[in-house]
Amino acid sequence: MKIDVFNVNLEDECQFDLLIFAVGYEARARHIAERYRQSAKTILGYVFPDGHLLSFDHNRQFLTECGGHELQSNVSIQNRLQGLDAGADFSGSKICLDVSSLNRGAMASLLAELLDSDFFKNAEITVLYSVAVFAPPPPEELDFLDFAPLDKFGGWTSNPERPTALILGLGYETDHAVGALEFLDPSVTFAFFPIGSDQKFEKHVEKANRSFFELISSDRIIKYPVLSPYQTFWEMRSLILSLRGVARIVLVPMGPKIFSSLCLVSQRMFGDEISIWRASGHSLAMARDAHASGEITGYLIKRVDQ
Amino acid sequence: MHENPFFDTFNAKHKTDAEIAGSFVSPPNALERLITKGHTVLSGPRGSGKTTLLKMLTLPALHKWSGEEAASLKQKIDFVSVFVAADRSWHGQLNGLTKEIPDESAAELLGMSAFTTHIFKAITATFIDLESLPQAEGQFYSGLVTKLDSPKERDICVHLADLWLLKPRAYTFAEIRAALSQRLAQIGILRNQLRFSNNPLSNEDNRFLFVDYREGMRSAADIHNHISRLDSRRWSFLFDEMEVAPSFVQESLFSDLRGEVDKLKINYKLALAPFNKNFRASFDDRGASHTHDYSHIDLSFARKENGYDFSRRLCNLMLRQAGISADVETMLGTSYFAFEDDDAADQNSSTKKYSNTKPLGKIFQSLSEKDASFHNYLQQRGIDLSNVEELDEKSSARTLRKVRNIVVLREYFSRPSKSGLQIEQLNSRSRKSYILYSGNPSMLALTEGNPRSLINLFAPLVAEYKQLEGKQTVSGARQADEIQKAIRVMRSLLKTVPHRSRKYQGRGLLPFLDGIGLALHRGLMSTKFSDQPPLSFRVDHGVNPDDLSAIGKALNIGALVYVPDQDSEDILSNVIGNRFRLNYLLAAHYKLPLSLDREISLSTLLSQQASYRQARMDFSDEN
Numbered sequence: 001m002k003i004d005v006f007n008v009n010l011e012d013e014c015q016f017d018l019l020i021f022a023v024g025y026e027a028r029a030r031h032i033a034e035r036y037r038q039s040a041k042t043i044l045g046y047v048f049p050d051g052h053l054l055s056f057d058h059n060r061q062f063l064t065e066c067g068g069h070e071l072q073s074n075v076s077i078q079n080r081l082q083g084l085d086a087g088a089d090f091s092g093s094k095i096c097l098d099v100s101s102l103n104r105g106a107m108a109s110l111l112a113e114l115l116d117s118d119f120f121k122n123a124e125i126t127v128l129y130s131v132a133v134f135a136p137p138p139p140e141e142l143d144f145l146d147f148a149p150l151d152k153f154g155g156w157t158s159n160p161e162r163p164t165a166l167i168l169g170l171g172y173e174t175d176h177a178v179g180a181l182e183f184l185d186p187s188v189t190f191a192f193f194p195i196g197s198d199q200k201f202e203k204h205v206e207k208a209n210r211s212f213f214e215l216i217s218s219d220r221i222i223k224y225p226v227l228s229p230y231q232t233f234w235e236m237r238s239l240i241l242s243l244r245g246v247a248r249i250v251l252v253p254m255g256p257k258i259f260s261s262l263c264l265v266s267q268r269m270f271g272d273e274i275s276i277w278r279a280s281g282h283s284l285a286m287a288r289d290a291h292a293s294g295e296i297t298g299y300l301i302k303r304v305d306q
Numbered sequence: 307m308h309e310n311p312f313f314d315t316f317n318a319k320h321k322t323d324a325e326i327a328g329s330f331v332s333p334p335n336a337l338e339r340l341i342t343k344g345h346t347v348l349s350g351p352r353g354s355g356k357t358t359l360l361k362m363l364t365l366p367a368l369h370k371w372s373g374e375e376a377a378s379l380k381q382k383i384d385f386v387s388v389f390v391a392a393d394r395s396w397h398g399q400l401n402g403l404t405k406e407i408p409d410e411s412a413a414e415l416l417g418m419s420a421f422t423t424h425i426f427k428a429i430t431a432t433f434i435d436l437e438s439l440p441q442a443e444g445q446f447y448s449g450l451v452t453k454l455d456s457p458k459e460r461d462i463c464v465h466l467a468d469l470w471l472l473k474p475r476a477y478t479f480a481e482i483r484a485a486l487s488q489r490l491a492q493i494g495i496l497r498n499q500l501r502f503s504n505n506p507l508s509n510e511d512n513r514f515l516f517v518d519y520r521e522g523m524r525s526a527a528d529i530h531n532h533i534s535r536l537d538s539r540r541w542s543f544l545f546d547e548m549e550v551a552p553s554f555v556q557e558s559l560f561s562d563l564r565g566e567v568d569k570l571k572i573n574y575k576l577a578l579a580p581f582n583k584n585f586r587a588s589f590d591d592r593g594a595s596h597t598h599d600y601s602h603i604d605l606s607f608a609r610k611e612n613g614y615d616f617s618r619r620l621c622n623l624m625l626r627q628a629g630i631s632a633d634v635e636t637m638l639g640t641s642y643f644a645f646e647d648d649d650a651a652d653q654n655s656s657t658k659k660y661s662n663t664k665p666l667g668k669i670f671q672s673l674s675e676k677d678a679s680f681h682n683y684l685q686q687r688g689i690d691l692s693n694v695e696e697l698d699e700k701s702s703a704r705t706l707r708k709v710r711n712i713v714v715l716r717e718y719f720s721r722p723s724k725s726g727l728q729i730e731q732l733n734s735r736s737r738k739s740y741i742l743y744s745g746n747p748s749m750l751a752l753t754e755g756n757p758r759s760l761i762n763l764f765a766p767l768v769a770e771y772k773q774l775e776g777k778q779t780v781s782g783a784r785q786a787d788e789i790q791k792a793i794r795v796m797r798s799l800l801k802t803v804p805h806r807s808r809k810y811q812g813r814g815l816l817p818f819l820d821g822i823g824l825a826l827h828r829g830l831m832s833t834k835f836s837d838q839p840p841l842s843f844r845v846d847h848g849v850n851p852d853d854l855s856a857i858g859k860a861l862n863i864g865a866l867v868y869v870p871d872q873d874s875e876d877i878l879s880n881v882i883g884n885r886f887r888l889n890y891l892l893a894a895h896y897k898l899p900l901s902l903d904r905e906i907s908l909s910t911l912l913s914q915q916a917s918y919r920q921a922r923m924d925f926s927d928e929n
Contacts, residue, residue, distance in 0.1 A: 149402045156494030158487040160396040160424050161431070163320035178795065179802025182863075184394050185352065187320040211798035214791050215762075247320075250395045272494055275395060 003115060003269055006300040007230040008126055016040040016126070017093035018081070020071065020110060022101040023047045023063055025054035029101035030062045031130040031292035036096060043068030044080060046106060054289040073106065078119040092122040099257045100130040101290075104150060104278050107257065108264060112152040115268045121305035127265075128298035129258035131226065132290040134198040137172045137208070147183055147279050153267045155275035157248050163187035165247035167239060169263065170194065170212075171255035172204040176279050177212040180252045184277070188247065189216050190239060194255045196226045197295060205255070227297045229258050236266055244273060251276045258297060265301060318357040319391060319546075326361045327370035329627070331620045333755065334612065336603050337362060337375075341382055343540070345563050345574045349877055350605030351864030353758025356577035359605075360544040363387040363575065365447050366435050380446035385540035385573070386436070388523075390428045392547040400552045407500045412507055414554050415515055416493055416500070421555050422519040423489050425543070426470055429526050430483040433462070437479070452534045465529045470522055471514040489514060520562065524572060542573045549579035549862065560588035563599045578877055579862035580606060586879030602876035606754065608869040610890070610900065613755025614747055620757060621750070621764055628768050630776055634746055637771045639779040641745035643711045643900060660694045660706050667691065669717050670706070676722035679834035680713070709837045711899035716831060718742055719897055740793075743894045744785035751900045752789065752890050756864060759891070763792050793895045796865065803859050807852035818856050819865055823888060823896035825911045830898060840906035841898060842869055842887040848909035849882070857881045865889050869902060 019040035021033040033043060045063035047070045063070065071080050081088045095114060099107050114120050149155070166186035168177050170193050181189060191212070195202060206213075213221075222239070224232040243249055251267065251274060253260035267274045318326060332338075336359055340346055348356050361367050364387045368380055400417045407413040437459075442448040454462070463477035472489070474481040493515075496507065507515060527541040548556055562574060578585070607613030621634040630637075661667045671691050674681045684691065687705055694702070719739070743752060753760040766788055767780050774780070800816040807818075822843065830839040845857060858881060860866040868878060869885040878884065887893075890900045 149398050151406075154399055154402050154406075156399055156491075156497060157396060158490040158494070160393075160420075160490070161391045161427060163317070164393055164395050175798040175801050178798040182352070182799045182802070185317065185319075186395075187317045211795045214795055248395065272491075275399065277395070277398070 001116075001121070001306075002304040003265070004302045004304065005230065005233050005265060005269075006302065008298050008300045010296055010298065014039050014096070014126065015094060016096040017090065018042045018044065019096040019098070020044045020046060020077070021098040022106065023056065023059045023070070024101040025051050025056045025059075025287055026101045026132070026290040027055040027058065028130050028132050028290050028292035029055070029098075030059050032096075032098040032100065032128050032296060033062070033066065033068070035296070037066040040096065042081070042084070044071040044077065045069070046071045046102065046110065047073065048103075048106070049073050051287060053287060073109075076117075077110065077113050078117060090120050090123060091118075093120065094124050094126070095120070096126045096128060098128050098130065099261045100128075100132075100292075102257060104253065104260055107260060108150050108152050108276075111261065111264050111268075115265075115301070115303065118305075121303060123303050125301040125303070126298055127229075127258070127261050127301065128296055129229070129256065129261070131196060131256075131293045131295040131297070133293045134196075134200045135288065135290065136200075137174070137204060138286045138288065147180065147277060150276040150278040153264055153276040155267065156272040157275070158273070159248060162246065162248045165243045165249050166190070167236070167249060167251045168192065169251075169253045169255045169259040170205055170209050172201070172208045173254060173279075174208040175211055176254055177209050178215065180277070180279055181212065181215060184250060184252075186250065188220075188243070190220050190222060191216065192232070192236070192255070192259060193221050193223045194226050194259065195223050196256075197293070224259070226256050226258060227295060229262055229297055229299045232259065233262050233266070233299060236262060237269075240266060240270055240274065244270065249274045252279055254279060262299075318355075318361060319393065321361070323361075323364070323366040324370045326358060326367045327372070329623065330358060330362055330367075330371060330373060331616065331623055331757075332362075332375065333359070333605055333616045336605065337379060338382075339601065339603050340575060341379070341385075342601070343573065344569065345600035346576070346603060347563075347600050347877060348575060348577045348603045348605065349580050351580060351756070351862055353756045353864065354605040355757045356605060357546050358757070360546055360575060360577055361389055363542060363544055364389050364432075364435070365439060365451065369439060369445070369447070383446060383450070385542050386432065386450055387542040387544055387575075388425075388428050388432045389544045390425055390546065392545070392551060394547070394550045397547075397550045397552060400555070403497060404552075406497065409500065412500055415507065416497055417552055418519075418554060418558070419515040419517070420490060420493050421551075422517060422522060423486050423493070425519050426522055426526070427483055427486045429523065430466075430479055430486065433530060434479045434483070450536065450539060452536065454534065458533050462529055462533050466526060469517075469525050469529070471517055524568060527572060540571055540573065542575055544575045544577075546577050548576050549582055553584055556582070556584045557588055560585055564588075565599070574600075580604075580868055581858040581861045581878045581881065583858070583879050585877045604870075604876065606756075606864070606867055608867055608887070609902065610751045610754075613753075614750055616755050617750040617753050617760055620760055621768075624761070624764060624768050625771075628772050630768070630772055632771075632776045634750070636776070637767065637780055638744065638746040638749050638785065639782070641748035642714055642742050643748055658695065660691065662691060662694075666710070667694065670713055673713050673717040673720075676720065677716060677835060680716070683709075683835045683837070705837075711901065712830065712835075712837065712839065714742065715897060715899060716835070719831065738786070739897065740786035740789040740894060741782040743789055743900070744782040748900060749785060749789075752792070752894060754864065754867065754889060754891075759792070759864075762795075763788055789891070789894060793891050796889070796891055797895070799863065800860075800865055803863065805852065805856045807850070807856070815856055815860055815863075815865065818853060819860060819888070819892065821912060822908075823892060823898070825914055826888070826898055827896045829906070829911075829914070838904045840911065841893075841901060841903040842885055842905045843908045843911050844885045844905050845881045845883065846907040846909050847882060848907075853908075854881055857886065861886070865892060
């Protein structure tokens with residue numbers, strides 16, 4: 001199986017056989033589904049087992065209203081689709097995955113199935129992301145908990161003797177980048193710094209990573225536009241290509257979910273020598289609503305199966 | 307390994323042999339002890355130079371080494387070393403096996419086989435390195451290396467393939483190494499299969515999973531020795547970063563120290579963090595004493611004087627490499643603090659420097675005027691600061707020297723008030739606070755003899771000094787900037803290490819250490835003047851288990867430093883009953899002197915903190 005990544009023009013009319021979005025506690029979770037509900041034959045709402053608060057009830061209600069179906073976190077997409085239609089065939093199908101409100105674990109689980117399962121062979125997967133209205137990070141500092149390889153994307157190296165190259169996505173979680181750097185103790189580090197439409201976000205990222213910037217030189221910071229994931233993918237691809245012959249690459253996606261999705265796709269594209277690690281410091285006690293700013297961005301993955 | 311412009315300078319893992327050797331400074335006696343016969347355990351926190359030391363034992367690095375001690379030490383090398391690299395991301399994958407694979411014993415089998423294959427790859431890489439060394443004649447390794455012609459290389463590879471159950475495409479070292487990489491990939495495939503099927507491991511093709519690393523190592527060494535006609539040659543296996551290895555790997559290697567391997571022919575050199583809960587258990591199970599099984603080298607310096615020479619030499623090497631001939635003392639100027647912890651060291655000191663016309667004397671005078679408890683302290687000892695020349699030289703000098711650092715801090719961070727001495731709030735921390743910790747040897751003390759800390763703290767200062775063309779010392783303010791940065795980074799890191807207690811949930815180790823720092827600070831500043839405030843603590847049985855675990859983590863990061871008593875254990879598996887101090891960078895953050903002084907039990911210290919009320923000292927108190 002081979003996968004290719006392409007740009008998408010969201011102005012074009014889109015038709016999807018399947019649309020998957022998160023039924024979580026953020027209002028923006030349904031923004032993309034609201035826009036594309038008429039263009040999707042089947043809609044699945046990924047329901048988190050917990051966090052049923054804030055906008056969760058509205059999102060669930062919307063799922064019902066638009067004729068969508070719940071996808072529980074312990075059920076595969078294939079099983080759910082075959083439960084709806086025993087003869088369902090999604091090979092060569094067009095799928096839309098909205099990653100805006102998925103956590104990294106759920107995103108990994110859904111993308112792993114869409115990219116690996118024969119049920120979705122030759123599928124075209126449009127990954128979309130709805131930018132949130134800026135809200136400052138919660139004042140409480142979060143632990144850098146559970147830092148470990150991400151399930152299904154942890155990779156497996158044949159060259160453990162090679163030095164580690166760390167590629168981080170920066171977010172506004174204070175000092176999580178320092179935690180990753182100190183924990184993995186890499187020989188080389190690169191960091192992707194998100195640039196969005198709202199400069200306030202940029203300032204918070206800058207502030208949250210102040211100590212991290214003391215530790216790495218400025219030429220290792222790659223600023224990327226959140227609204228141009230295809231361009232970001234190519235920058236990441238070039239970086240991985242230049243490092244993979246001499247180092248073991250560990251990707252630690254923090255910051256916008258669209259960047260996390262690009263990390264997962266890159267891992268599948270380059271294989272087991274790339275490892276994704278998850279820095280999870282999230283707690284539902286810190287849960288806050290997030291509203292869509294109206295900006296949507298995305299990219300297209302094409303599976304080419306024999 | 308070839309030089310790569312991508313890699314950062316502070317991490318020894320990727321460095322070339324020439325880079326390792328070119329920047330090598332041995333911690334006191336460490337290399338000399340490391341090359342002695344027998345197993346060795348090397349311990350130290352992150353950045354303490356364990357990887358560098360291990361890599362320096364390899365023949366290619368030793369060959370490139372031309373330092374002052376090099377010639378004599380190289381002559382003592384009577385073994386060949388295999389460096390077994392490790393790091394957290396790989397070990398994270400091995401640890402992940404037990405989470406991914408339902409059958410725990412199958413997960414362990416795959417993990418052990420991956421580790422075994424990794425050791426075999428390291429052995430093969432060493433065989434290749436030996437072939438790349440210049441002709442042995444006249445070199446220190448002339449009795450350790452003989453050039454192998456192609457038939458001999460083939461002969462070794464045939465034996466290795468048989469022993470390690472490999473099918474290389476050709477019988478060369480390079481192809482053996484390639485076949486071992488393929489095997490690691492195959493183990494990855496088996497991992498994936500195990501997620502979905504019951505038992506793919508019993509397949510005849512997977513017999514390699516059961517190859518024992520000890521037998522594989524011993525026989526590989528024997529084969530190479532035999533074909534090289536060096537039958538009595540010894541081998542050292544250098545296992546780096548064992549603290550991050552999966553428990554089953556750690557336990558196996560630790561138990562080998564008890565004699566599972568032929569100690570006369572094969573020695574282990576294990577690098578470990580200072581605290582490891584598995585270590586002692588591996589010995590206690592067998593009811594054995596550890597002292598005869600291995601020697602221990604500790605790379606942390608509980609008493610700062612022991613690390614000065616090493617830090618100074620390392621810093622001076624940085625200066626030389628930057629093309630500067632001046633030494634670190636000239637670059638930094640002199641510290642505010644005195645650093646003779648040993649009374650005998652200052653016997654000849656004169657009291658003259660405490661006269662009120664001298665800078666130090668003015669500080670003493672100033673504190674005596676605003677701090678009644680200090681004034682009383684001096685009175686009780688018959689010391690009149692306005693007349694220090696008349697004092698008995700020896701005893702007064704000793705008293706004044708003993709309290710010097712405390713006086714400097716109390717004076718610097720306080721101001722007089724109507725009701726007593728007003729102590730500057732600990733959270734009012736300007737760059738100015740850190741100027742007090744600038745200069746030599748304070749700056750050297752702040753690095754804890756830790757090469758990574760030293761490089762991080764000193765590299766910008768060396769660059770600055772070069773810009774000044776060595777014409778003036780780097781200013782205290784500039785040094786304070788770097789201290790402040792280093793503290794900020796360390797505190798950021800401490801926030802990211804989880805503390806298990808609910809009390810600290812979401813805030814990592816930092817608030818726990820802040821509790822200790824704050825309590826020590828209060829003991830120094832917010833009570834009557836004492837010439838022996840507690841600056842270290844002993845962990846007692848009253849400390850809760852979550853805090854015990856936090857202390858272990860803080861030790862391994864280097865935020866706490868173990869202060870061993872005489873005859874105390876080496877690698878700590880239990881922190882209870884042991885003495886610790888804060889890392890000096892953190893001590894500077896809490897405005898403490900850089901010394902050990904008196905110890906206090908941790909429970910007492912933390913309970914004092916809990917009951918503390920914002921203190922103001924009473925000038926009328928008798929001391």
